[in-house]
Amino acid sequence: MAETLKVGVAGLGTVGASVLRLLAKHGDQIARSTGRSVSVTAVSARDRNKDRGFDVSGFEWFTDPVEMAEKGDIDVFVELIGGDSGPAEDSVRAALARGIHVVTANKALLARHGVALAEIAEANGACLNYEAAVAGGIPIVKTLRESMSGNGISRVYGILNGTCNYILTRMEAEGISFEDCLSDAQRLGYAEADPTFDIEGNDTAHKLVILTSLAFGTRIASDDIYLEGITSITTADIQAADELGYRIKLLGVAQQTETGIEQRVHPTMVPKNSAIAQVDGVLNAVAVDGDFVGEIVLAGPGAGGDATASAVVADVADVARGDRTPVLGMLAVDLKDYQRARMRLHEGGYYIRLSVYDRPGAFAEIAHCMGNAGISLESIVQKRHAGSEAPGKYDEDAPQPVILITYETTEVAIKEALEVIMSKGVVAEKPQMIRIENLN
Amino acid sequence: MAETLKVGVAGLGTVGASVLRLLAKHGDQIARSTGRSVSVTAVSARDRNKDRGFDVSGFEWFTDPVEMAEKGDIDVFVELIGGDSGPAEDSVRAALARGIHVVTANKALLARHGVALAEIAEANGACLNYEAAVAGGIPIVKTLRESMSGNGISRVYGILNGTCNYILTRMEAEGISFEDCLSDAQRLGYAEADPTFDIEGNDTAHKLVILTSLAFGTRIASDDIYLEGITSITTADIQAADELGYRIKLLGVAQQTETGIEQRVHPTMVPKNSAIAQVDGVLNAVAVDGDFVGEIVLAGPGAGGDATASAVVADVADVARGDRTPVLGMLAVDLKDYQRARMRLHEGGYYIRLSVYDRPGAFAEIAHCMGNAGISLESIVQKRHAGSEAPGKYDEDAPQPVILITYETTEVAIKEALEVIMSKGVVAEKPQMIRIENLN
Structure with a gap:
């Protein structure tokens, strides 16, 4: 069997504690799966003397995670500190720059610095794995x-x-x-x-x-x-x-x-x-x-210490196994620029809830506005509020909820139609608008 | 970029055709993901002249897949022949023995010879990947x-x-x-x-x-x-x-x-x-x-040419990337023997549908048998057949469906109870029994 993979864990909160517990419980199984023992050799947290319910005396201790990243005798740096800057960013950058593999659960860090970190990882032959950063235990x-x-x-x-x-x-x-x-x-x-x-x-x-x-x-x-x-x-x-x-x-x-x-x-x-x-x-x-x-x-x-730890350890196991998948699925240099679609051109169905003054012609006005904007309606539901149950009796002061479901249209059409409807004085408050996702 | 990964495809049915189409369409993307070009260089099928809707003239052609496995200039052997013996088994064994990586969609082959094939793969440093063999495109x-x-x-x-x-x-x-x-x-x-x-x-x-x-x-x-x-x-x-x-x-x-x-x-x-x-x-x-x-x-x-091809190509991509996961998650030698649990000790709830003669005391008899076997009932639904709607009138010739849902019990208890019920002459046919899976 190959040499033991030495892991440093930065951050001993809920997830960090679960990672240590998981490795203690399933270490043998992971060694069989990867062909290497995986062992936590160093940890970093602010307070060494805090009672965490487990013994930390066997690990090399770092109060400063950046120091662990720079000097720890480790093969993998597990970042569980959190935050898109400060010690999390500094320590991850330091580890990658040294060619130390990094496993992180930090979505904010990835979202902000993912491409830059990928470049450092690639330049130094290090992995950057982050399964736990998105949807927790889901692979x-x-x-x-x-x-x-x-x-x-x-x-x-x-x-x-x-x-x-x-x-x-x-x-x-x-x-x-x-x-x-x-x-x-x-x-x-x-x-x-x-x-x-x-x-x-x-x-x-x-x-x-x-x-x-x-x-x-x-x-x-x-x-x-x-x-x-x-x-x-x-x-x-x-x-x-x-x-x-x-x-x-x-x-x-x-x-x-x-x-x-x-x-x-x-x-x-x-x-x-x-x-x-x-x-x-x-x-x-x-x-x-x-x-x-x-x-x-x-x-x-999608969250929780144990589920997150499962994903973190799977990432560590990939490193142990020698898997080398590019950080963002391909080298950073091969990534295309993101071309943003204009939200006003978004196409889909819409749910609209209007609070309509209960007077003759109000609904005709609304239907007219939608039609003018080229929007077809798939369903219309009008309901009486409790308290205005008497049939045939109009009460202009009690607006009634009206629900519209549109056929596919564009964001710009629906927004313009709603503005026109509001300008007509037939609705009592700003309409509610919820997009319908096409899942067929 | 590393040398091109040369792939031989054995079997040019629906899945084989999809694999070729996928590699033609997304080959560049796969190369970016894996760091290597992936190229089909050899194919094997019975009839070279069959019209498959695509040109096979650019590939090294083998009528015999075993020959392709033994002599083809390939790095990966993709087995899409099917069957748990014959050419599928022979060609996979031949490829692995030569240290050629194998990707297969063949569940029958794996189910019957998986451990033996894993041993050959491990002895020769080859991968054996089979994502497509279980649940098609699902990873x-x-x-x-x-x-x-x-x-x-x-x-x-x-x-x-x-x-x-x-x-x-x-x-x-x-x-x-x-x-x-x-x-x-x-x-x-x-x-x-x-x-x-x-x-x-x-x-x-x-x-x-x-x-x-x-x-x-x-x-x-x-x-x-x-x-x-x-x-x-x-x-x-x-x-x-x-x-x-x-x-x-x-x-x-x-x-x-x-x-x-x-x-x-x-x-x-x-x-x-x-x-x-x-x-x-x-x-x-x-x-x-x-x-x-x-x-x-x-x-x-879980099936279909394109979904299966997606899984097959992902397995090929893993080979290209250099990922080396043990065939069955760990070395074959580390696998434990399978210890079968006795089905008679299976625990769970049961759905029972009985066809009960509609006469006084029949249901009491059934309830009594279940109780004697220590089985508690969560629900009981008795329905009248159409045609025996008249209330209060017994018709011994028209058995009535009775549905029972039991609380958790054992397979042996439920089977014994049903045998006793059948021996009492109160049911018209063999009871239907469906297990309830505990999904809480």
Whole structure:
């Protein structure tokens, strides 16, 4: 058997602890799989004396991860510090520059510096593996980098944030509001004290830009992304979606179009019978449409110490086995520039929820505006509010919800139509608009 | 860039043609991904002059695949001949013995000779890759061999045969009989003229035994498998399943138990809200339960020329990249013997459909037998046949369907209880028994 692979782990939080536990439990199995023993020899964390529930005295200890990267007697540097700059970035750069392989779970770092880091890795013959950075335990990076390397890919999309999916799932199952679900998610540890990053879609965006690069062979474009979170979703939307045969999911979608690649993160109507619609709670799922393989869907735990550790250790095992897949699926120099498709040209169906003043002619006005914009309607649902049940009696002060589902149209057409509708004074508030993803 | 990887393709049927087409279309992309050009230089098929819709004149031609394996100027031998003996086996053995890497889509060959072939591959430093042999385009072999190498696996299960899943899906959607669905599937090319191998579960079994070996690190045990096909499933079962919140799928399941590993292929009740229940038509899906990662589910096309070619080419790309994963996830010498769990000790819930003579005391007798065997019932559904609608009027000649769902019990208990029930003369025919898979 070849020499032991020496691993340095920087960051001993939940994931770091799981990595140590996994290697202790399944080290023999990994050695049989890779032909090498894999052993943690060095660790780095701020406080050596903190009680972590395990003994760290057997490891070379570094308070500074950059020092471990520069001087540690290690073959692989596992970065579990987090953040897109500071010690995480500095230590990863230092390790790669020294030709030390790097395994990281850090999506923010990859999203911001992925191409630059790939260049350093390639220049120094080091691997940079990051399966855990996207969709946790789901092997989507390997699937794109290796299993689908013989496919032209037209779209990759997924549920990439467990917090949002947990909130949307509970809103649907229990009919409770976004705010109440969020509080509960915070109480249960599924959402951060400051949940902005999750619920506004930024976390999904970080993961999506990595998938885009892998799927389309383009340089990572973290800023060229359409971003919309889930804070505006109401139980009325979720209920209407249900009645119309849809569920609402926060999707990250990267799609090849005639004008370029769309990168978008937004609440999305997905048909109830689609695979992605079945993914509930904190689970993640990613689907990829390849021209030869067709659509592949991978689902599983997108976060959590143990699931993340599973992906981290698989990446370490690849290094041990001697696998050398290019960081972004090909050499950085071969990546194309990202050509952004204009979001206003996005094509698809739309769900529109209007709050319409209940007076004669109001609906005709709306239908007229949609028709003028060239938008055809697939369904129209008008419901009376509780409290205005008396038939035949108009109450101009009580606007009524009207739901429209459009046939395929463009973003620019729908936005212009909604502006015209608002200018006519027939609706009581800004319309709700949710994109429908074509999953046939 | 390294030297071109020379590929010989044996078998120019649907998959072979797709492989050539894929390499022609995406060869540049594969070269960027692997760092080497990949080029088909030799082919083997029986008839050189057959019109295949593409030009074969540029390739070195072999009528005998064994000759190509022994003498072809190739680095990789792609076996697409089929069959677990004859030219497929002979040519693969010859290639491996010469140290030529082999990529195959041949599940029967792997199921029967996998360990022996692994030994030859290892002795000669050759790869043996077979992603396409299990679940077509779904990267389950790579996921088990590489991505989950740091997990203890407790169960792997899946829908591994598109023909059976197509038939069961249509029986459910359209309420038509097994026989009618089978005829339709044959007409549409989803089932063979002799469908025995698919509908009796043998095809699923071939794939399952490979998954078992990968998941549990055991030698392949093709004969140690419990096998039950879908021919006994009726629309009455499917309808009853629907009403009780289940769907019926033909699953292959390999599961670690206290007494060993269960390998079983049988029609299975799966809860409607489970991921596996959503997999319809000819699609395949595989789920793996790992102790660190949790449950990962992969779904996609399980057959078809292009999807299979995608998997074959991914395997070739791994060879080009220099990846050297052991054939069965570890060296053959490290594989444990397969320890078969006794099926009579299988634990789970059961669906039982009885045809009960409609006379006083019949049902009490049944309940009594189940109770005597220590079996608790979760639900009982009794329905009147059309034609015996008059309430309060007994007709001893018209047996009535009674559906029982049991709580968890053992195979031996349920079988003994059903034998006793049959001996009491209260049921008109052999009871239907379908296992419920615990997917919580």
